[in-house]
Structures are given as C-alpha cells and as structure tokens.
Amino acid sequence: MENFLYYTPTKVVFGKGTEKQIGTLVKEYNCKKVLVHYGSGSVKKSGLLDRIYASLDEAGISYISLGGVVPNPRLSLVYEGIALCKREEVDFILAVGGGSVIDSAKAIGYGVTNEGDVWDFYEKKREPKNCLPIGVVLTIAAAGSEMSNSSVITNEDGWKKRGCNNDCCRAKFAVMNPELTMTLPAYQTACGCVDIMMHTMERYFNQVENMELTDGFSEHLIRTVMKNAKILKEDPENYNARAEVMWAGSLAHNGLMGCGTDGGDWASHQLEHELGGMFDVAHGAGLAAVWGSWARYVMDARPERFAQFAQNVMQVEQGEDAAKTAQKGIEAMEDFYRSIDMPVSIQELGVTLTEEQIQELADKCSFYEKRTIGCVKKLDREDIYKIYQAAR
Amino acid sequence: MENFLYYTPTKVVFGKGTEKQIGTLVKEYNCKKVLVHYGSGSVKKSGLLDRIYASLDEAGISYISLGGVVPNPRLSLVYEGIALCKREEVDFILAVGGGSVIDSAKAIGYGVTNEGDVWDFYEKKREPKNCLPIGVVLTIAAAGSEMSNSSVITNEDGWKKRGCNNDCCRAKFAVMNPELTMTLPAYQTACGCVDIMMHTMERYFNQVENMELTDGFSEHLIRTVMKNAKILKEDPENYNARAEVMWAGSLAHNGLMGCGTDGGDWASHQLEHELGGMFDVAHGAGLAAVWGSWARYVMDARPERFAQFAQNVMQVEQGEDAAKTAQKGIEAMEDFYRSIDMPVSIQELGVTLTEEQIQELADKCSFYEKRTIGCVKKLDREDIYKIYQAAR
Incomplete structure (x- = not known):
C-alpha cells in the first residue's frame, strides 16, 4: 500500500432544486464580479441560465457571461476569457455545464492569476501558483472535473489535447442536481x-x-x-x-x-x-x-x-x-x-x-x-x- | 434518495513517516503560536511528541503544550485550554492523539473564537460561528474526528456527555501514519x-x-x-x-x-x-x-x-x-x-x-x-x- 494525499475541499450541494442556492453560495466568497461560463445554447433554452442569473440578481451579485465552450474545449476561447476577466476585473468564475466548461473555467482561472502564457501549464513547462475561485453548476455527469484537480484543453495550433493537474483549481463548490442531466x-x-x-x-x-x-x-x-x-x-x-x-x-x-x-x-x-x-x-x-x-x-x-x-x-x-x-x-x-x-x-x-x-x-x-x-x-x-x- | 451536502475540506496526509511533514503543514497557515494538545504520556514515551516539536522547531514555529486529555474528554480541561490559548495568543491547535484529544481541541477552538460559555454549544443553546484552525496527528483509529464536524465533551457537573456538530471545526489537515497505532x-x-x-x-x-x-x-x-x-x-x-x-x-x-x-x-x-x-x-x-x-x-x-x-x-x-x-x-x-x-x-x-x-x-x-x-x-x-x- 502506497502513502497518499487526499484533498477534496469542494463543497457538494447535491439534489433536486439545488441550483436555487447559487446566489447564496457565490456570496460567501465576497466577490465583486462573476464570470458565468457555459457551452452551447442548451442551458439557455432549458431556462437554467435564467434561473442562475435570477439567483445571482437576488443575492445582489454582478456578473458577465461567456458562452461557446465546445467539447474538447479550445485554447482560443480560454485566451478570450482571460482577456475578458482581466478587463472586467472578474474575481469568481461560475462554470455552468460539464467537464469541458469546467476545464475551460479552470484554464481561464489560471490565466488570470498567473503571469505568462497559460498553455505553459498544459505543456508542463511551469506549475500554476494560483487560480481564480471557481464554482460549478453541473449539467453532465462524466468528467468529474467538478471535484477533481484536473483540466484538459485542446490547442488548435497542432490540435494537441493536454492536461494540467493542480490542487489550486479545485472548485469551491459544486451544485449537482441530477434532474439537469435528464x-x-x-x-x-x-x-x-x-x-x-x-x-x-x-x-x-x-x-x-x-x-x-x-x-x-x-x-x-x-x-x-x-x-x-x-x-x-x-x-x-x-x-x-x-x-x-x-x-x-x-x-x-x-x-x-x-x-x-x-x-x-x-x-x-x-x-x-x-x-x-x-x-x-x-x-x-x-x-x-x-x-x-x-x-x-x-x-x-x-x-x-x-x-x-x-x-x-x-x-x-x-x-x-x-x-x-x-x-x-x-x-x-x-x-x-x-x-x-x-x-x-x-x-x-x-x-x-x-x-x-x-x-x-x-x-x-x-x-x-x-x-x-x-x-x-x-x-x-x-x-x-x-x-x-x-x-x- | 435524499438531497445532501458533502463537505470534507480536511487535507489527509496518509502513510509511513508522514508526521515528519508537520512543520511544513502548520506553516501554511501563517500562525504565530501553536497549542500542541495531547492526552496521556504515551505520545511522550513513544517519542512522537519530540519528533513533532523537532519538526515545528525546524519550521521556525513557536508553540506551547497542554496534555492530560482523558477518554470522554472533560469540560474542565477545555476551559483550561481556552484560558491558556487566550493568554498566550494561540492561533492554531495541533491535536496529537485520537478522538478525545481532537474533540477537546475543537471545543477549545470554539471557546477561543466565540463569546460566552462554550458548553452552550454542546447544550444546543447556540451555534458556534467560528473555530481556531485545527491540525491533527492521529494516533488512534476510531472516532473519525480527524475528518468529521463533530466534537463530544463530558461535563463533570452532572457527568453529561454531549456533542456539537459544526463544519467550522473540521480539521485543516490530518496526518495519519498507521504505524503510530501499532x-x-x-x-x-x-x-x-x-x-x-x-x-x-x-x-x-x-x-x-x-x-x-x-x-x-x-x-x-x-x-x-x-x-x-x-x-x-x-x-x-x-x-x-x-x-x-x-x-x-x-x-x-x-x-x-x-x-x-x-x-x-x-x-x-x-x-x-x-x-x-x-x-x-x-x-x-x-x-x-x-x-x-x-x-x-x-x-x-x-x-x-x-x-x-x-x-x-x-x-x-x-x-x-x-x-x-x-x-x-x-x-x-x-x-x-x-x-x-x-x-x-x-x-x-x-x-x-x-x-x-x-x-x-x-x-x-x-x-x-x-x-x-x-x-x-x-x-x-x-x-x-x-x-x-x-x-x-
């Protein structure tokens, strides 16, 4: 049996209707502005995004949005997210989606809080020292990124898919309502x-x-x-x-x-x-x-x-x-x-x-x-x- | 199936020789003074306490000690610990022992950071709002207090044994070396x-x-x-x-x-x-x-x-x-x-x-x-x- 380190600080809020608690959960982190990050239009169509905005509004939290994450999430959108977060002084990222969205959020979180090119971390040239705090509303059960320390990004330049594992990117909380996956x-x-x-x-x-x-x-x-x-x-x-x-x-x-x-x-x-x-x-x-x-x-x-x-x-x-x-x-x-x-x-x-x-x-x-x-x-x-x- | 909250922020450092990492682990919390809390003389006799002091010394961390915790840990020692911590401006408690020592440490942590009588929390009259950060070196596998949110204390006045459960007392880290239980x-x-x-x-x-x-x-x-x-x-x-x-x-x-x-x-x-x-x-x-x-x-x-x-x-x-x-x-x-x-x-x-x-x-x-x-x-x-x- 090998020695091990076990560290899972993510607070899991699991069950029916739990997405209504988003505003309260985010508020605990005293943030000034949230980036709501998501993928395709399905979270819009289903009304989930509106329910989340309503919960954030109710808690008096200001936010901006960035959608468009695709499966095998792309480095170009990560760069766009980093620039947006820096410009808008975002200090919390709320990922609404599955593994791709969460991984993209983690990459943006690294990029905002560390100097230099974020791709370096995926190429294993350097280790990230920090990450913006991340919250998750999970809509796909698969990647486990909601509690993991990993993030996988695809660089369109050469279509290379690479992962970066670091504990500092572990989500602060993960809201998991199985109904959202139905x-x-x-x-x-x-x-x-x-x-x-x-x-x-x-x-x-x-x-x-x-x-x-x-x-x-x-x-x-x-x-x-x-x-x-x-x-x-x-x-x-x-x-x-x-x-x-x-x-x-x-x-x-x-x-x-x-x-x-x-x-x-x-x-x-x-x-x-x-x-x-x-x-x-x-x-x-x-x-x-x-x-x-x-x-x-x-x-x-x-x-x-x-x-x-x-x-x-x-x-x-x-x-x-x-x-x-x-x-x-x-x-x-x-x-x-x-x-x-x-x-x-x-x-x-x-x-x-x-x-x-x-x-x-x-x-x-x-x-x-x-x-x-x-x-x-x-x-x-x-x-x-x-x-x-x-x-x- | 019921909705649930799952929150286990404790960093577990598990395996042979892991107690040597104590100094490094405590140092992460930027504390000024540590209370090393323990039970009977067995941790002294085994040399464990000396190894822990050496690790703290090496990391340049100052500390004081309070032993004497007994099974079914007593409220009187908790009061003594609270007074000691306040007097010495302790800002981190390191519990070296099993459930009794950890539970006593949690009660002291509550008492130092909350107003009024700590026994109120065990009588369910009030909820604690805070706790001093707690680290654990586990020497008995039993109570699970090293990762739990619970603390059980016995009040000698009437010999009442009561528990208090609150997430704020969960240990920051738990060092678990199975060899220490042999x-x-x-x-x-x-x-x-x-x-x-x-x-x-x-x-x-x-x-x-x-x-x-x-x-x-x-x-x-x-x-x-x-x-x-x-x-x-x-x-x-x-x-x-x-x-x-x-x-x-x-x-x-x-x-x-x-x-x-x-x-x-x-x-x-x-x-x-x-x-x-x-x-x-x-x-x-x-x-x-x-x-x-x-x-x-x-x-x-x-x-x-x-x-x-x-x-x-x-x-x-x-x-x-x-x-x-x-x-x-x-x-x-x-x-x-x-x-x-x-x-x-x-x-x-x-x-x-x-x-x-x-x-x-x-x-x-x-x-x-x-x-x-x-x-x-x-x-x-x-x-x-x-x-x-x-x-x-």
Whole structure:
C-alpha cells in the first residue's frame, strides 16, 4: 500500500432544486464580479441560465457571461476569457455545464492569476501558483472535473489535447442536481458513464499491492454505473439512476478511488487524448474504442489483477487460469460497451484511420518518442502504434 | 434518495513517516503560536511528541503544550485550554492523539473564537460561528474526528456527555501514519474497530430509500473493518491491516457514508453517551454492549433493511422471511463482537446496573422525556428504558 494525499475541499450541494442556492453560495466568497461560463445554447433554452442569473440578481451579485465552450474545449476561447476577466476585473468564475466548461473555467482561472502564457501549464513547462475561485453548476455527469484537480484543453495550433493537474483549481463548490442531466441525448449519457467507469479503471489497473477499501469501493462504483447506465438507456428520466451516475462521476475522479495506489495506469486516456485532439470525438466513446485493445496488449503484465476485475466487476466465473479469466473479463466489458451503444473500435467511433494517421497518433502520443505511457506495462512509441493498430 | 451536502475540506496526509511533514503543514497557515494538545504520556514515551516539536522547531514555529486529555474528554480541561490559548495568543491547535484529544481541541477552538460559555454549544443553546484552525496527528483509529464536524465533551457537573456538530471545526489537515497505532492495547484497537463500524451502521440504518453507491460503500467498509480487526487481534503490527482500519475510520465519519440518506439512526450512540458519561466506559465497547439490544428492539420497524445488512455484510443466507434473516444478522454481529473480545451486554462491559441507575440512564437519555432518539423507530423514555433493561 502506497502513502497518499487526499484533498477534496469542494463543497457538494447535491439534489433536486439545488441550483436555487447559487446566489447564496457565490456570496460567501465576497466577490465583486462573476464570470458565468457555459457551452452551447442548451442551458439557455432549458431556462437554467435564467434561473442562475435570477439567483445571482437576488443575492445582489454582478456578473458577465461567456458562452461557446465546445467539447474538447479550445485554447482560443480560454485566451478570450482571460482577456475578458482581466478587463472586467472578474474575481469568481461560475462554470455552468460539464467537464469541458469546467476545464475551460479552470484554464481561464489560471490565466488570470498567473503571469505568462497559460498553455505553459498544459505543456508542463511551469506549475500554476494560483487560480481564480471557481464554482460549478453541473449539467453532465462524466468528467468529474467538478471535484477533481484536473483540466484538459485542446490547442488548435497542432490540435494537441493536454492536461494540467493542480490542487489550486479545485472548485469551491459544486451544485449537482441530477434532474439537469435528464434531457441529455442517450449517446452523451452513455459516453459519460464510460468516462466515469474509466476514471475508476485507470486507477484500478496499477502496479502495486492495493488497499482493500479502495479496491472494493472501485469495484462497487463501476458495477453501480454499469447497472444504472442500462437503466438510463431505457428510462432516461429515472431520477435515482441519474443521481447514482452523477455522484459516481465525482467520486470516480476526486481522488478517493486512487487512495493507496500508485496513481494508476492512464494509458487509455493518453491514447484517447490524441484521438480527441485530431478527430474531435466524444471523450467517453473514444475511451471505449481503445480500452479493449489496450487491455489485451497489457494484461500479461498483471493477469491476476485483470482476473480480479473480471470476477469482482464483470461477474465472470473463475477460469482455468488468471489469463483466461482476465480475457473473459475484457470481452464482458466490451459486450457491456456494445449494450449501451458505445464503440469498441476506432472504426465504430466513425473514424477510418489511414496508416499515416496511425503513425501520426503514435508520434504525438509518445511525444515523438520522448515519453512512455501507462504503468501496468510501460508503453513506448512502438507499443502505442500497435495498440492504435489493434483498435483501428 | 435524499438531497445532501458533502463537505470534507480536511487535507489527509496518509502513510509511513508522514508526521515528519508537520512543520511544513502548520506553516501554511501563517500562525504565530501553536497549542500542541495531547492526552496521556504515551505520545511522550513513544517519542512522537519530540519528533513533532523537532519538526515545528525546524519550521521556525513557536508553540506551547497542554496534555492530560482523558477518554470522554472533560469540560474542565477545555476551559483550561481556552484560558491558556487566550493568554498566550494561540492561533492554531495541533491535536496529537485520537478522538478525545481532537474533540477537546475543537471545543477549545470554539471557546477561543466565540463569546460566552462554550458548553452552550454542546447544550444546543447556540451555534458556534467560528473555530481556531485545527491540525491533527492521529494516533488512534476510531472516532473519525480527524475528518468529521463533530466534537463530544463530558461535563463533570452532572457527568453529561454531549456533542456539537459544526463544519467550522473540521480539521485543516490530518496526518495519519498507521504505524503510530501499532502499539495500542488490543482492547483499544477492538474498541476503535467497533466505533468505526458503528459510525457506518448508524447511517446505514435509516428510514429512507437509499443510494446504491452509499449502501455498497458502507457494506464494504464494515466488512473490511471486520476482516482487519480479526487480523489485528493476532498480528497487531500488521501495517496493511492498521492502514485499512485507519482510513476506514475517517471515511466512516466524514459524511461519505451518509450521502443520500436521512442522516441515520444514532440511537445506539445516544444510549452509549449516557453510559459513557456515568461510568466512563470505552466508547466502542459501550456501543457493542447496547447495539444488539437496540437492533432487536427496532428491527420490526424495517426488517428488510436488517435483512439486507445480514446478507450483504454478515454473509448470512436468506432465511424464510426478512425478520428471520434479520435476526440471524444481529446474532452474527454479536458473535463477531465476541470474537474480538468486545462485550455484548452492559454486564460484560463491567457495569452491573441497579434498577435505579437504569431509570436514571433513561431519564438522562430522553432529556427527562423532552426528546425521542433514533429514526428506524423513534424511541421515547419508555423504549429507552426497555433497551437498557434488555442490554443490562
């Protein structure tokens, strides 16, 4: 069992109607001006934005707005937000949306409070020292950014998708009303469920002796999301299922599922980041598309762990040996992905890769042979190339 | 599923040797003078206190000390601590110990920063508005006070044991090195395990439709503590078992196991508080002594819930009906308590109650018929009397 740091200062306000508390929550931070940051028009159409403005008005808080965040949020809008916040002397950012909006808000928060180019933090050239305080009204259960210390931004110059993890960006509060996720398209709901499961699985597959508590929590979380993802496919307005998935989304990525581990593998995320950057695919679907190929490529390095996963999560019966059990577990997970209409190959993701594109993905993902990814098995450019090949 | 608030701002620094980071951790709060608060001489004898002083010295932080906290911590020492802190202009309290020391530190923190008599907060006459910042070096896995918002103090005037829950007292950080708990006597280790399990069970037994995620986490946490309590009986220096129990202790009482519930029952705690106040028994042992009698008295109000507990936690096979399964689960838990040398009656706790004392306990626990306790079944003075009778 490894030493660990666990730090989740975000105050979670969870349940029906909780967005009405926004004004009161923001007021606690004595801010002068709030930037309300959001994505597409759906939060306008649904009336959510109006309810939030009304709550801010009632609390006597002045604000400005910046919409237009897209999935795989762009650096150009981050720059625009930084300039806007500096000009308008914004001292609090309220992110209304899912992971993309929250990640964009975090990047803006870094840019306003630190000198120099904010992209440096995503290129790992420097560490941010500060961030504007951030509040969240969550509308998509997926990325877990509402409680996490991470932010992922896509730089259009070269379509590079990069992450920056730092505790100073953790949200002050997160308002989570599962009702707000009921109108999501089925595809997006399923993508969110995969993302949540994968945040847990990335930590679960590691190279250390594990903590029993963390293992059991992780296995239960994945099983619960799988069960409720299936319920939501048939009954998208099921409140309890929405709530289970939403809370799982936060717990999957706030650090709890990594306690006592070495941090986990994360190769599937790195593989997907390049796909997301180059083809702008939905993150959860991209993860589903590469996971099986990653798992088959690395399982020999830790067959017992994959066998435990197969038995405790996928309810696979123990096979002749760990490798066979492991294999069945991977197949069962792919079957599950199919059952909620998620792809299990890049082709099914809607992208037909050329040989040249696979080479480019492998180049980018290995930082042109400057890094390896993963920890179950350290993957170099050649390994990465083979996994993209297998997943095509 | 109920709406909930989840707020756990405490930074957890977990693992071997982490107490060496104390100076650095305290320094982040820019304090002028620290009160190092502790209990018996064991932290002196073990050298822990010296290591902490050395770390504070190295960080250039000045401090004073106040020891002498006892189990069921006393109001008189709290008053002494408040006067000392005011006189010495202390602005940070470092609690080195278990729940009693941390609870005493919280009470002192309330007393220094709020006007009037601190006991008012424990009598629920007023709410505290503030608390001095508190840091923790945990030496006993049990009370969960290192991450909780609760503090329980005993007033020697009438031997009343009362709790005060408020988010402002949550510790800024908690240093948790499982090695520090290795020298605890077996009885105290077992008491701690019961306390941890009971914090989870009090929340688990409630009157609402529950959250699957929370249910499964709770069931896994209780099972894990049971398994490791047995390991520690044979092998008290087993690091991994100490670590599982220590982390379980924090998660059992930081709010996570109550998400989506109505808060839970807590009658067993109320029953034990009066025993603890009058006879100064160990908290965990007191809980074990009354739990079975409480469970038998109330199980008819929610037999399915007790049956779920029996099956998922105690691994009891489903019986003819929920009531029979529930009954077996309660017996199995009492068997477990016996297996780790915990009492399952007040007699076994070392206290032979007279009829008069049972009447007095019932009077005190019902606030002289001014309140009911519990939520699985609301218990009035008569019910409370009967449970003490059954548990004697």
